Amino acid sequence: KVKNTLNFFSECAAKVRASSNITAIGITGSAGKTSLKELLGQSLKKIHKTSYSKNSYNNKYGVPISLFNINKNDKFGVFEIGMDRKGEIDHLSKIIKPNIGLITNVSYAHSKNFKNLFGIAKAKSEIIDNILEDGSIVLNADDKFYDYFKSKALNRKLKIISFSKKNK
Secondary structure, X not given: OHHHHHHHHHHHHHHHHHOOOOEEEEEEOOOOHHHHHHHHHHHHHOOOOEEEOOOOOOOOOHHHXXXXXXXXXXXXXXXXXXXXXXXXXXXXXXXXXXXXXXXXXOOOOOHHHOOOHHHHHHXXXXXXXXXXXXXXXXXXXXXXXHHHHHHHHHHOOOEEEEEOOOOO
C-alpha cells in the first residue's frame, strides 16, 4: 500500500512538472549538491522567479514535494537528486525531466551499496539519460569519471559544459 501511495505521489509530481514552463536544473553528485542548489537557487531568484527546496529534499519523498512547490510564474526550478542505490537517480530524474543536469563529483559516499567507485559513477550518470532533448549537462572536468560522463552525454547529443580547477 505504501508503494502504491508513493507511486501515485511521484506520478502527480511528474504531472506538475509537465504542466510547468520552468527550466529545470537537476543536481546530483557525491558531495556538494545542497550547497550548489542553494547557491543556484538564491542567485537565480535575484533575476527570475525560481523554485528550490529550502531543505535537502533529494529523495523519493523530497523531490515530489519540491515539484509540488513550483509556482505558475517560476522561470527556473533547481532540484537536488540524491541516491543510496542504483536506479534512484533514474527514477527521480524521470520525474524532474531536467533541461540541465549537473554532476558535481563521484566519491565513496554510499559505497556500502556498490561494488566499486565505477558503480557509483554509473548510478550518478543515470541523470544523463533523463535530460530533455537539446538539454545540457554540466560536468566536473577534474572528476575521475569525466570522460565516461562526457561520452554518455555525447551519445545523447547533449550540450556539455565543464568546469575545472586543474584542467582546461
